[in-house]
Amino acid sequence: MSIRGKAFIAGAYEHPGRELPDHSIPRIHAEVALGALADAGLTLADVDAYFCAADAPGLGGLAMADYLGLRVRYMDSSDMGGSVYLSHVGHAAAAIAAGKCNVALITLGGRPRTTSLRAPGQLMGAPPEAGFEPVFGLNVSAVYALAAARHVYRYGTTSEQLAEIKVAASLHAQHNENALLRKPVTVEQVVSSPMVSSPLHRLDCCVVTDGGGALVLVNEDIARGLDRRCVKVLGHGEAIEHSHGGWQDITVTGAVRSGRDAFEEARVTPADVDYVGLYDSFTITALLAIEDLGFCAKGEGGRFVLDGALHAPHGVLPFNTDGGSLCNNHPANRGGMTKIIEAVRQVRGEAHPAVQVPGCEIALAHGTGGWLTTRMGNATVILGREDA
Amino acid sequence: MTLPAPVPDITPETETFWKATATGRLLIQRCAECDRCVWYPRFLCPACHSTDLLWTAASGRGTVHSTTVTSRGILDYKDAGSYVLALVELDEGPKMLTNVVECDPAEVFIGQCVEVVFHDTGAGVALPRFRPVTEAAAIPGA
């Protein structure tokens, strides 16, 4: 497939300012976004893809999507220096050609003339939420705990139910000789471990590990010529969720949208999935993903994970058979890569025999990056056998 | 234990908000187009994308939407011990991250009525935190 003739630049806008001492950097991004969209005869509400580089403050595009109130189903914050916006045009065209998005917004903004932020890597300054979160002692476990506490309040979810997720991961990790934590734990051990941010205990939290991972994707011709058993990418979806100006539902994640898009593209349903790799930075992260991806009704996650539902190989929904981030590995504080890697092992039939799901044909890997409660990047990938 | 009161990152678009805290006023932006209140302060309404946002005085009252007792403070909160990080739904609608203070952290609960208090940072601005509304204070004129 080529991008030739598949995408068109409809709007372009250059900010008239050359010295903007009273503008925040997010505001400059907002003004150029409004300018380019007005030029196109479109509005921010039409945008479904966002592209930015390291001049945009915050994590990837999350802060800017939150600030602008974007409803994003495709995002790219890759950087290669000043040429990156040309690269983004190519990426956006490819995404449009692939049907991943319809209206892509690319923004650039900065204030090197009127601030001292001139050193490389310092161009972006603080993200727009900076004045309103760290000052109150926000930390990672606490924002996940806020989502968990609300879920407990609204749906009656219990600490014991959340603990079942850790228990399942630990049962799987015992077979992984590289896992950081290989010892199975009980529900009792999880709920009696020290409280970190209520209602999350220490054993509701993932490990902190060094390490990494990588993937190689090829086209169909090359895949056919390789001796190695390949795994087919059947579908993908992504969604940024954020605070909507303070009107968010903190018990819901962007998996609702990323999952829907991925299932639609893969032309499968949750009932077809044999194995799931679920982002498990905390037990609550996996629980919300189970609900929002549609493996059970909203609010039923706590009851769903009982009775060994997540245990491989014979549970209703075998998950994270490498031990996940809760027990195995969360390299560089990022758990998305290992979720795909173990899903590939499962579809190839190369997981540990004790946890290999028999006849695994369809696997789903889902990531929840950033933070619950404030702003998150969600991505879902559905994989199948090479001949799927 | 007294919570730290770090000096916030103040930008041109949040200066109005922070200046008001010095005199004990909680300001919030209301969108002139869609009438929605917005938290945190910014240049445009994230709901309808209008840039016509007006500063208005918030009531300073709200309800605890979610709450956690956290003992994993970082940066300025590294040595803060256990404290309450809460999401307070303001009477004007939006939810803001903040702390609930002047009570036993274990006694903060979802649905609790709270009111704003300002903690001086020592730099001319104050942090808007919340405390439980007492029975006496809840009855007008009492």
Ligand SMILES: [Zn+2]
């Ligand atoms: Zn509005």
